[in-house]
Amino acid sequence: MKTAIIGFPRIGENRELKFATEKYFRNELTIDELEDFSKELRKKHWQLIKNSGVEGIPSNDFSFYDTTLDTACLLNVIPKELTELSLSESEKYFALARGYQGEKGDIKARPMKKWFNTNYHYIVPKFEKDTTISVTGDKIFKEYQEAKNLGIDTRPVIVGPFTLLQLSEFAPEVDRGNIVAELTTAYKEIIQRLSDLGAEWLQIDEPSLVKDVTAAELQEFQAIYQELLADAKIKVLLQTYFGDIRDAYETVIKLPFAGIGLDFIEGRKTVELLKQGFPQDKVLFAGVVNGKNIWRNNYQQTVDVLTQINQENLVLTTSCSLLHVPFTTENEDFSNEIKQHFAFAKEKLTELVDLADILAGAEEALKTNQKLFADNRFIENKVVQEKIKALAAEDYVRKPDFEERKELQKDAFDFPILPTTTIGSFPQTREVKLTRAKYKRHEISEEVYDQFIAQQINEWLKWQEEIGLDVLVHGEFERNDMVEYFGQNLSGYLFSKNGWVQSYGTRGVKPPIIWGDVAREKPITVKWSSYAQNQTEKIVKGMLTGPVTILNWSFPREDISLKDSTLQIALAIQEEVLDLEKNGVRVIQIDEAALREKLPLRKTDWYSEYLDWSIPAFRLVHSKVQATTQIHTHMCYSEFTDIIPAIDQMDADVISFEASRSNLAILDELKRQHFKTAVGPGVYDIHSPRIPAVDEIKQTIGKILAKVPLEKVWINPDCGLKTRGIPETTASLTNMTEAVKQIREEL
Template identity: 65%
Template sequence: MQTTIPGFPRLGEHRELKFAVETYFKDHDAQKLQQTGKDLREKHWRLLQDNGLTEIPSNDFSFYDQMLDTACLLNIIPQPLRSAGLSDLDSYFALARGSQTDKVDVKARPMKKWFNTNYHYIVPLIDAETTIHCSGTKIFDEYLEAKNSGIETRPVLIGPFTFLRLSEIQSDVDQTKLLESMVESYRHILQKLAALGATWIQVDEACLVQELSQADVAFFKKIYQALLKDAPLKVLLQTYFGDIRESYQTVINLPFDGIGLDFVEGKQTLALVQSGFPKDKLLYAGVLNGKNIWRNAYQQTLTLLESMNDLNIVLSTSCSLLHLPYTVANETLAEETKRYFSFAVEKVIELTQLRSILAGNTELLEKNKALFSGNRCQPNQVMKEKLQQLTENDFQRSATYETRKKTQHALFGFPQLPTTTIGSFPQTKEVKQTRGKYRRGTIDQQTYDQYIAKQIIEWINWQEDIGLDVLVHGEFERNDMVEYFGQQLSGILFTTNGWVQSYGTRGVKPPIIWEDIERLQPMTVKWTRFAQAQTSKPVKGMLTGPVTILNWSFPREDIGLRETVYQLALAIRQEVLDLEAAGIQMIQIDEAALREKLPLRRSDWHKEYLDWAIPAFRLVHSQVKEATQIHTHMCYSEFSDIVPEIAAMDVDVISFESARSNLTLLDELRRQQFQTAVGPGVFDIHSPRIPTVDELTTTITNILDKLPADQVWINPDCGLKTRGVIETKESLEHMLQAVHRVREGSANGE
């Protein structure tokens, strides 16, 4: 039996890719960056080969994002960049981050969540001027690179169906010509790979796991009937994140040589396969969870495989291992704890071990059975009783939104278009070094506290100087919006090197929810209260919500997500009430990842997710006073289809990402008569580009064309921790100047 994976993490064992790309942004040494990429690819191919993988993917590596790679491969580059005179590499990064020089000023392309993960992809733009053809060479270069190293690989490419569904296609594009050019371009790629000696290609069509209409399936069929006709090499259709119930019969009847199916998240995958799977095709069975870090229970997997023992199976993971840390071997956790974990390298080893067990190695199977024979952790009876004692009143604020709005307006008396930021200020090298010294014990508590206090005072004073209405303390004591809270809660473990790519060069270390969760002590009160004491203006308390903590963690598999998120909600509720008792009148509870685990099928939204995710958020803030203003923030997700659920969160102010999405969500808010105050982000914080006052004035004016002024707050897209000090200050100063310009124009009746 063969073994493979759809893809491998590309950040590197020690985040080499992150540091190399960020260095390139400073020195523009393309040769050095390309060498780092080549070294990483070579290391990863060798690692997969040495650990027994029999089929190795290539072109799963990317300097930023695989959708962006595919767009550049197909010459899908917007007009402003085509004539900007930038190098191919600089054009590539300009699409991802924007570019602002004397010669070119372009905004970054929109960034969206990759299905139900915390990975973000860059949205390609196909307009009437786009001429699609295979102009790039990356997929060919990397195949040859591996081949020249003596490693035969299977090139990976996002399929045309998924690529088109995830792209922004303008209305004036000729759909017939678009389809023809896409098919012709992909045919050219297949032919060139075959000419180079490749025998297989993997086309990723994750959109097949979404709810599809008959027209969608017919469109998919039309693409592949043309593409697979006389295909010069074998084609693996790879799917993940669910099952392909609507298109299954179509897929198995098309001349694919292999079909990759997800047996972890695909609820109907086994039933579909058992209803009939062609004997002349390979079933790439995704039986190991590619999105969670727990060891596989081999006996369960063997039982699953036995139910399909008449098929030609290749063992695989449920999806690319992009969503996992590199290896458990680099962690300092106790061995008794680490033995339950399987990161990317270990998933490959597990595939090899399963193959060995199927060949008769009973020792490996018995050792695995022993791991799962006992209880990993003991349940917390007190926590269970707390959850059982929750009533309807625990999830409802006593006053309606309209009542709260009047009370808070009288209390705060803000001018039209109140201004604020989302929470964090630049995490400079000095800030990070100081936190590191404190963590390692090279500076004492007093020295550390003095440093943090100094940062807070400086930034509070600066915020007052430029005229912000609601201030933040800057979060200089915090490493990550989830990690900071998780480290102060019982039941959650953290890795030392467990980095996972979120977007581009941004890596996160997801917490591991190990057992039942409780808050041990106040987590944010100290520095929030200190910041508030420095000013007469309101300072927001900044918290991360329970749904985001859950969604950006590796969850337990021994209890359900609902129980875990309610445990988190009770812990954060204690913090909310302590902040309120300390005199904090505004509390922001960020739910940046609210939509992340929303099922990919609309029919599953409420029963499997929203029916507990929205109540969990309300559980956090339902007991505060009428005058306490509750904010939340959500970013880089699509919210138009869950506006009623967002309203049901019952907050007083919601801010969200909109700078990269051209304010399109506002049209839906207006259509559905959304009442909550909203703060659409007016500039993109993931780009180093500094918006002009004129540009921001236009953005604010466009917002007011869609929503009444008394419903609107003005703020950036997200927290500013990743930006430099100069970028941050100039951008916010321009934002305030634009707000004053709009306020004055409104006062003059303009």
């Protein structure tokens, strides 16, 4: 029985890649030094996987920013405006990801979207009229050769042509047929060159097959691979993940793939599909170890599933790349009683080897695992469970209705046209992080820490007033993360010390772990939100994270439903909302940045499996506030145009969302569907260091007003500002408020 993995975390055991890349951004490392560092990091990871006993080791799953971006650069899918600038290859690469503003030109970053149903983000490629697809990059070949020189035979990995087409943007004049033909030719060249280097396998990732696939799309997929595999002198593994391929299964098994990778964790119909028949001349790569969650694999359940399908030509693998889980539990301070329930990336390698041994007849690992799952893990919170059972339909409805609230709030707040605000956080400077760390380590007293936080809030409130923002924020200087901060004040949560996961580029998140039943233990944000409101005559927003986002950006339990877990969190956040209201906070923003993240990839499952409970869970949080308390929410870096009605059903008073990188594409759909909620489309991109000019922001606002009624528009950046530096933050927001000032005068 062989084992393999689809991909491995590239950020390093201690986020080494993040820190090295950021040194490059600060000109503290040259590109050659960064390349040398990454070469050593890849070597370390390949050797770790090999030493674990896992045979199937991937290469080219490494990336400085994003593998979809890597694939676009490999294939020369570079916007014309960028090719015309005299930038180096590395400067072009990072310009696509982060934008570029300097003496050589001014380029906006490419749009960034969520990678299917994960919190990882990819950079959206764009096919233009002048795009000439050709294999101009060499990363996939260099990394394969690197490993080979170390005596490690790897399986190169690349995003497949069908998924690349599905995820990309097409300029209006582009001939898709020509693009498909050129892509196919380029992929054939990649296959040939890898074959010439001695590669035995190539893994082509096609996760788009787990979505709803139309007959036309399936025909396109089939045509691509019939041509692509016709003379392939290398074994091609078609790798899918994040669900099952029910629409494409019959087509896929008839194509000459040497191996097919299927997801047994999220693929609800995978076993059913295999029972219809699987070609004995193909290798089944069975994704039986969860690549997205951190709980130990239940060996007996996995063995039972594999016994059902009874496939002999089998490789055990992960359900998806392990980049979605932290590196290892070895760096954690959990007690052994707790740690034994977790498997991060390194431990999942051991799980694969254990399962292979068990299927070969070994019993010890199975017995130990069975005992782990037989024992009770935690003490249940009966009070919370009873509250969930007692919820009734009226608990999810806010009164009075939206239109009546809108008029009451108009009188209560008297905001000017185009009211300005930010999404919530301000730069988390080195000083802020060090002071918070000192307080956490008990190196400074609570009094000293509180004085520091109060000073930060006071300075930024004063600055916001000076530039003329209408609704202020306190800056969230006391918060480390928008989910972890809340989880630390909720029972039922555990927190890792070093459980970092890549979100995009050099940005990592450290998802907390939902260990048991969730309940609020004490007020969480009231102290600093009410303090900030008492320092100014202007409105200061209270800032909360919504229950769906807290759930989606945590590692959830697997012993209860996502719905029940989310409702537990919703009741806890509801208590916080009502406490803020009692303490004079009149505008409360409840962020649901990750609302779409666990939306099923198939539209037919959207309501029955997710929206029917996630939208009510949000309404539960704010259903009991007064009519004159204004509820805001925020969403970012996902495609929302197809769930506009569900977003309107959240019954918030104002919704802000990322729109700058997507060219405000969502506005047409808002107009078409008569979106009732007031909106704040982001007028500039905070994930790029470039500073938008006043005229640029005015033009963006003009586009918004052409599609959204003036009285419904708020003006704000597209996301929080904690990852940005102070100079770019102050310059950008000053330009934003100046742009609004000029437009108000013009109107």
